[in-house]
Amino acid sequence: MASLSLHGITKRFGAHQTIHGVDLTVEPGEFVVFVGPSGCGKSTLLRIIAGLEESSDGRIEIGGHDVTDAAPSARDVAMVFQSYALYPHMTVRQNLSFGMRMRGVDKAVIAAKLERAVGILQLQDYLERKPAELSGGQCQRVAIGRALVQEPSVFLFDEPLSNLDAELRLRMRIEISALHRELGKTMIYVTHDQVEAMTLADKMVVLRDGRVEQVGHPLDLYANPCNEFVARFIGAPPMNVIDASFTGSGLGARVRLAGGANIECALAAPLAGGPCRLGVRPEHWQIGDAGAIKATVTAVERLGASSFIHAEHEGQKLCVESRAAQPPRPAEVIGLDPVPGMQYLFDAAGRTISARKASAAPVA
Structure with a gap:
């Protein structure tokens, strides 16, 4: 050695x-x-x-x-x-x-x-x-x-x-x-x-x-990951990254998406509001009718125990992992929320600004 x-x-x-x-x-x-x-x-x-x-x-x-x-x-x-x-x-x-x-x-x-x-x-x-x-x-x-x-x-x-x-x-x-x-x-x-x-x-x-x-x-x-590049490169399918803006004070931020959905995040340091990007891995979505993000299903990959749902929200493509026996079908509108504590936030330069030290284990 x-x-x-x-x-x-x-x-x-x-x-x-x-x-x-x-x-x-x-x-x-x-x-x-x-x-x-x-x-x-x-x-x-x-x-x-x-x-x-x-x-x-x-x-x-x-x-x-x-x-x-x-x-x-x-x-x-x-x-x-x-x-x-x-x-x-x-x-x-x-x-x-x-x-x-x-x-x-x-x-x-x-x-x-x-x-x-x-x-x-x-x-x-x-x-x-x-x-x-x-x-x-x-x-x-x-x-x-x-x-x-x-x-x-x-x-x-x-x-x-x-x-x-x-x-x-x-x-x-x-x-x-x-x-x-x-x-x-x-x-x-x-x-x-x-x-x-x-x-x-x-x-x-x-x-x-x-x-x-x-x-x-x-x-x-x-x-x-230290930045958006690493976040998207590590993981398959890659992380979903959505254009957004945030407001707030202290270490809290409310992220607003193009469709009007608001997502709560924690920041690593106090920052002024401005443009940002929200990152959510495919396995870290919750699907439900009451979900804040409304997305239209475009395709479904059935892999046996799980499925990858490809959807679109305000012109931005999303990938969602589902373990449901009957996943949504193409053209169906689904509601999505990030699993609390499992979302990322990147600033305009692509640096990670969310205060997140969660486990890497996928959510069941």
């Missing part, structure tokens, strides 16, 4: 800057996930850690040692790429051992490392097969095994599951999580899929435009 520290990391490609002064500390044995939309700089940051890209400014430390100018081979890291990058003419055994054979590692050491990796990843039945004879999930396990036999201090994963179908992604998430528990190694994982991030991470780093928006445990970020 090794710690990882980034100090003021920046990256410029000519006049264009893609990474803006990133500071981050990863504790030994942590599973940290970089997450954000395409183009936010997460893969570039991972490649800088690996030494495949040079940072324009800043310092990188692994295990307390400055590796900013070190070659990739001297950083004691192993990387698993989005593409499996397996040699098509080699068997699984040969793919796993190739790097060690090229470095002249003793045959007995190679055999011992292979036995351990194959056992952990359950590749015993595939050692003599070539990549063309394997499924996508099996190929990805071989790619992980190739990193595993290096016994690095830090594992780096660059969107390793993006080429797999939904069922295989689920299975591989479980396998990678189990691998982390067994090895106890420091792992840095890049994905644009916030579901992967939520289910895998000890600590999640949300990036936007090359800047860190927020760092924390996934459920902390889900329950207490």
Whole structure:
């Protein structure tokens, strides 16, 4: 296990800057996930850690040692790429051992490392097969095994599951999580899929435009996002955000929506009235005829135990989770109220201004 520290990391490609002064500390044995939309700089940051890209400014430390100018081979890291990058003419055994054979590692050491990796990843039945004879999930396990036999201090994963179908992604998430528990190694994982991030991470780093928006445990970020971007990015379906204005005094505010509905909120600090945006997650709505917000149902997604109701209020689209046996039907008008204490308020700059420290658990 090794710690990882980034100090003021920046990256410029000519006049264009893609990474803006990133500071981050990863504790030994942590599973940290970089997450954000395409183009936010997460893969570039991972490649800088690996030494495949040079940072324009800043310092990188692994295990307390400055590796900013070190070659990739001297950083004691192993990387698993989005593409499996397996040699098509080699068997699984040969793919796993190739790097060690090229470095002249003793045959007995190679055999011992292979036995351990194959056992952990359950590749015993595939050692003599070539990549063309394997499924996508099996190929990805071989790619992980190739990193595993290096016994690095830090594992780096660059969107390793993006080429797999939904069922295989689920299975591989479980396998990678189990691998982390067994090895106890420091792992840095890049994905644009916030579901992967939520289910895998000890600590999640949300990036936007090359800047860190927020760092924390996934459920902390889900329950207490620092701004509207993080609030909408974390959670599926995303949070509903509605244009509003607020008035009030002290730490209380009455939020008024376009249709005239009034919602009571608590503020983190006294503020003057003005425009704002109200945020409510799909699972934090109450449906009832007396609801203050009147919305027209446009579509219903039935998922079995629950349904997602898509509706429209004053030209703004809403998504509501319902666990009713018979959810509302399209064209029906429903009344909605946010669950008390489970709403968010964002100012004109997108910063969270509501005083909310509630549980992230969905409401039944």
